[in-house]
Each structure stands twice: as structure tokens, then as C-alpha cells.
Amino acid sequence: MNAVEIEAAVSELSETPFDAAEFPYAFLAAFGNKETTIARLRKGDTNKSDVAGGVLQRNNIHLATCAPGQVNSTLNALRASPETLKGKVKFILATDGETLEAEEMANGETIASEYAKFAGHFGFFLPLAGISTIKEIKDSAIDVRATGRLNKLYLELLKENPDWATDERRQDMNHFMARLIFCFFAEDTGIFDGRGLFTQTVDRMSDAASGNTRAVISTIFHAMNVPTKDSGARAKAKIPGWADVFPYVNGGLFGGGNNVPRFTRMARTYLLHAGQLDWHAINPDIFGSMIQAVADDEERGALGMHYTSVPNILKVLNPLFLDDLRTQLEAAGDNKAKLLNLRKRIARIRVFDPACGSGNFLVIAYKQMRAIEAEINRLREEPDLRSGIPLTNFRGIELRSFPAEIARLALIIAEYQCDVLYRGQMQAVQEFLPLEAENWITSGNALRLDWLALFPPTGIGVKVLSDGLFNSPLGQPEIDFENEGGETYICGNPPYRGSQWQTDEQKSDLKAIFDGRVKNWKSLDYVSGWFAKAADYGTKTPTVSAFVATNSICQGRQVETLWSLIFGTGHQIAFAHTSFKWANLASKNAGVTVVIVGITKAPKANRQLFSESADGAGAVKTTEHINAYLVSSQQIIVGPRTAPLGDVAEMLFGNMPNDGGNLLLTRHEAETALNQHDVDSRFIRPFIGSQEYIRGTERRCIWIEDANYAEAGMNPWLANRFDCVREKRAQSDRPTTKNLAGVPYRFGEVRQSGNETVIIVPSVSSESREYLPVGYMARGTIASNLAFALYDAPLWNLALIASRLHLVWIGTVCGKMKTDFRYSNTLGWNTFPVPTLTEQNKVDLTKCAEEILLAREAHFPATIADLYDPAMMPENLRRAHERNDEVLERIYIGRRFRNDTERLEKLFDLYTKMTAAQAKPAKKTIRARKTA
Structure with a gap:
């Protein structure tokens, strides 16, 4: 379940007559517990509560119902219960059907509520559904509750008005919903009388x-489109007395006709329920992203998941420009001249989000700037001064029309709320209506539009005549705009979309931007298009741009493709936030791993590199350089190498069968061949690839050397297998494969004799593992082409690959496959910077590798997947790896590294020095000329 669904279930429970016996189970069901889980609690199989009327769900909640007036004492009993401690519960809850009290055990935070209103606190309990709580949702549940109410109304209206769901009428439906949202907000905030x-x-x-x-709603909408200053206008429009109380809104919101869909009895009920919420507390900065899902068929199934938290948005906006404004405010002190200059500066700052959705980034930027402006006005003793920050300084592009409308509406609501907060209700209401008839959010494809025309640095922008804000042509803005000397900032959270998941249209968008400029652009994530457009924009006018993006654009081969282009425009990385989870409100959903990257042609001398640890603690480093991998290092791009950079063994692919499956055997097939078909055991070898090694799956292969083919062919069972291979290869369209039909006993690509030791490296490994699961195989093992291998390599090479140092290098320069580590011999191993090792270093590392292998062996038959599960990793194996890390890291810097950031900084520094040394031309020997 997601947050919206949970809120709806909790609201339904709070409106149902209280049943003391049923409440605990109904409460758990509302947070997504399965019927089987609840049935076991009912039976008492898993309910370990020692409190009367109590139900205890281990690792979750201990709750109890009680007699009237006994809530507080029951909560105390739950808190003091030994089973509460033993069960490691997150929450305790007590209710008598009249009041409800609860406590979060980790921090002691409590709530107390009338029973009928406890649904308003549903955000407090979201961890019960596996959803990490977000402060804005805990503080104000109105946004989720409003989304749920409007979603029910929307679906009911579409059911009764199917024609409004068609492409021809969808815009009418979306416009109708925008009008409703305005009315609900206006009636609770003093805009309506x-x-x-x-x-x-x-x-x-x-x-x-x-x-x-x-008909009633249509009449109200009509009234709000007729001016009130002209006393005869409303009489002429035949506005009835009961509708004449509604003000003239203008701005195009109620222009262009008053079509209203047909209402069923249920739809009317849903509308009234939505209106009964307290819309005064609405947060336009986070409400917008949720309400847009109401009108989006694809997103409705994940309703509430697209919540973007304010702290995450500020991770972009603060280092982009807000921190600098706050610093200037502090530096100005009470100097009125400096404060005035800062206020003028703020009024000229323009913020552009070319993937604005429902306007979250723009709204947050506006509200933060209003807060700074209000403080300036307070210090200058001008608290009632009207804001000089125009909404039209906050522009956006959004592909879909409804979110674009919501973005404009959200900014209007934000402006009104700021006026109420900083200037008072009376002033805000007087200046709010009628709305301005301007359009400053463009609906269109941001990767196809001319950003410079939509968002010119100075002068007059493209102008299109319009009937008003919400009826204007959505293809272009229409603002006359003079902003000489103002600052320009571009920001947002564009769609990510990896290359494998892009639509044909999205691939065409990227082609229009990258084709002919860089090679391998087809492998780029979709978000790369925004970085390229921002860099092109920045070549025309000074600007700083920052986007949230998948971390894959700063890893692996995408780095060379994308960042060579960005840096080629003269841009550098001004600030960045290394990988973190961009969480949402989906149950059990950890969110996508993202980075934030800011680019400009004129970075400050000291740049900020932000990071956060697994426990969420943040850190910031000030540095002179940030490279494309988001490491504090000189700008360098790591490309594939054909040979190792350091003095380490060569790593190759394993052997490719190219056999139609006829040279590969299961363990049972191998035993059958040996026992029933008299196949010589010399011809059956262990066969191992990534999955076989990690999962412990046993496979075999037929391995015949040239000298033994005649002998092997005498066996009918083997001869039949060879015939099948020959036939399969002969049918291929590839000439190389056809030629292999002449050697049907041999793998298509052979990279070992079959008598070497093998250090095997899986090509893909789970992101959850703290170390790469490298292995050592005895002589006679055949490595699959689905893994990499070092043949007859010294064992100390295994210690390098098994280290934390190597893992962070691979995760950075090789990138990921989905979220898993993707290994590459040419890009990962051959580029891995290893300092010159002494013979003693090699002895020490060999011993470390042996200790790792022995620790694994002690837990036979546990698989590598079992042993390297972070929650199950044996202590002796962990100690062996830590010992290996300590020995290796002391070779690098004489001590353990403090964190992965420091590891990467050292590795990039060493890589830079080693590649530079290899690139230097050899010194020419000048021979002395002989003299007579």
C-alpha cells in the first residue's frame, strides 16, 4: 500500500463505529498487513501481548483497547510491558473509542487525539507499512488526504462521464479539477468571504x-468569471443572488466556458467530503506532485509515490543560490543600504525548471526567497512592504498540460500564503484578486523547445496573445520581461529513464541533441538531455544549473560520453551531492539512487561536495576540484585500457561455448555420461560462471583438447554431442560461427588450456554486498564467458579484487547494471591504480587472500550468496576481509582510509599520476659526436 491508500483506510476506520475487539486487527489491516498475518494474531500464534485487550505484532506495534477513561494508564502498561521490549516494537497505542494515544518508542514522540480525528495522524504510523516517515507528512497530513479525496472524485466522475476521459475532453476534466482545487483553497483561506x-x-x-x-457548480464558476466592479455586469449575466457572493477571479481560471461533468450521488458525496478538509493547511510545494497523479493514468496506480520532500529539493536549491543569499543577508547585518541592494538582487533572480511537473522546485524557491525578503524588510523596518519578487521570475516547462496548470496554481497559492504570513490576511486578500492573466509555465517537450527563447536572459521574451492564465496557448510564454543584470538559475528533477527503457520518442529527443556531437550517445540516460541543454544555454548567458539525476550518469561509460561534451562547452562542476536515496511514499520502496550535479562556466574557487552516510548523516567538503565521478580530484575521465595500469596479472573473459547448449551439462547429465555412456572423466570438467559461483550451482562441460578429439569421437555419446554442435554452428548466419562447425568438440572462444588455476570474478554482483565475491578455482576448472578470470595468477591478485578499495573503484568507473555492480576487465581491472608492491607486500596480501578463502571454507556448504549477505556474513569472514583491507590500505597511505570518499580521492590521485607517467615520452639518449 502507498500513503494515500493507507490514509483512506485509516479514515474509513475512524468513521466506523468503534469495536474494541476488532479495532487492533482493523488498524493493522489499514497499514497493509495480510489476512494470513492477522489470522495468526487472532489465533494467538504470534500475539505475545501481556496487556489486557492487547495485540502485539513483533517488530511493529503493541496496541490495546480499554474501558472509557483508561487510555493513559493502558499506554503506561504497554510502555512498561516486558513483551514490548522483547518484541522490539516501534509503537505503542491505546484507545477507548473516545480518545487515542500513541508513542514512537525510538524517540518518545507521542500523539493524543479524539478517536474520530486520529486519521489526521496517519503519517505518524507510516513506518508500520515500511514507509520511512517524512516530516512534512507527519506535520500535515492534509496533502495526502486531499489527494485521496480528489482521486475518488475524479474516478467517479470519469465513470459517469466516459467521454471526459478521451483525449478530446481530458483537458476539460483537468481544468475542472484545477477550478475545484482553487475553490477548496479559497473558501478556507479568506479569499472567499x-x-x-x-x-x-x-x-x-x-x-x-x-x-x-x-448546474449549481456551473453557475458558481460562471459568477467567478463576471466582474463585480461593474454593477450591471452580473445582472446582465443573470447571476442568481445565491451565487453573487462569489468574487470575480479572472486570470482565465474560470474563463472559456463553464462545462461541468455530470455528478452521481456518490460523486457529490466525494466532493463534499473533499471540501470538508481544512485546505488552509495545504502545502502547494508538496501537494502539487501528488495531485498531478490524480489525472495521470500511469501514475494513478502508484498514487502518492511521487512525493518530493522539501529537504531533498533544498539539496539542489541551497547550494545553487539560496545559501549565498542567506550569507549575504547575514553579512549585511543592519546596514540598510546593503539590505536594499540585496533585496533588489533577489527581485531580479530568475529560476527556471525545464521539467517542472507540478512546480515543486519553483514553489520552494519562491517561498524561500520570500522568507529572505521578509527578513530584509523587517531589518529595514518595512514589514508591510509589498513583495518585489514577481511570480513570472519562476518559469517552467512541463510535457503534460495538467501538471503545468497545477504548477501555475501552486505558485499562485504560494504567493497568497506568503502574503498572509509576511503582510497579514487583510493585505493579502485585498491584493490577491483578480488574478493576473499571464502565462509563464510552458507545456511542451523541454528537449525540443528553445530554452533561450522561453527564458531569455534579458529583453522581451516570446509574446503570444491570450485570454488568460488557464486558457492561454500552452506552447509559449507571453510575458514582457526586462531583467538586465539579473541572475539565472536552472534546476529540477527531470525524468531519468535508462537507455533500455526509453520510448522511441525519447530516443529521438536524445538523437536531436547528441547525434553528431558525441559517440555512444544511445547508451545515455534520458536525464542527460537536460544537462546538455543546460550547458548549451550556459554558453549564451551566465547561469548555474543543477539537476537531480540517476547516479549512473557519473559512473561507467556514460561519463566519457556525457561529460566530455559538457566540459567541452567550458562548463565545470560547481557543486555536487554524491549518491543518496531519493525516497518516496511507496511502501517497502527504498527509492531510486540519485546524485545532484551543479554546472557553470564560472565556478567559485571553493566548491562544495556533499555526501551522506548510510545512517543519513550529512557531510560537506570544500574542494578546488570536483571531477565527473563526483570525487574531489582533478578533472579526468577513465577510459578502457587493453592492459593493466599496474604490475598485476592479466584479466580475460572466460570461455564462450557457442554450442547451442550441447557442450554444457548439468551435474546429473555429467554423472549419466560417466556412468552409463562410458565417457572418460578427463573429458568432463567443472564449468563455472557468475551465477554458478555465487549461487553454488554445479555445472559441467565437455572439454576436449585437439590432441584428444579422435579418441573422444570414438565414444557414441560424445560423437552425438559433437554432431549437434556442428549442425547448430553450420546454421548460423555469422561466418565466424560457421567456421567453428569444423571444430565441434571445442568451445567457440577458448582462453585457457584447462590446466590452470582460475581466479574468477563475476561480471555482476549485488549492490548490497560489501565486497566483490571473487573466487579461487583449482586446476581443471573451466571459466564461463559470463565471468572474468585470471589464469595461473599469483594469489595476491585475489586480495586486491576482494578489497573495499577495489569495490568502490568498480562501482565508480564501471557503473551499475540496474542497481548491481557491473564488472569490466578493461575499464575496472586494467585501470585500477596499484602502487609498486614489494615482495613482502605480496607475501602479506597472499596470506590475506588465504585467510579469506579459509574463512569461507569453514562454512561449507554455505554459498557465496549466503556468506556475503550483509545480515548473515560470518564474523570470521568479516574479520578476514577487514584484515585484508587494513594490510592493503596501509600500502596505499600507511593507515586505514576513513571512508569511501577518501578511498576514491586517493585512487584518482594515483591514477592521474600513473597515467601521466606512462604518457611521458622516453628520454632520447644524445650521443657525443666523435672528433677527429
């Missing part, structure tokens, strides 16, 4: 039985 005016009018004037809800 009377709290609940819209909802109460619909309730009073419409009749569920007669079905006139549609």
Missing part, C-alpha cells in the same frame, strides 16, 4: 436526488 462558502453552497443548493449538482 465566508469559511466553507463553496462547499456549503453546493451542499445547500444542490440535491443529490435531483442531480442538479452540475
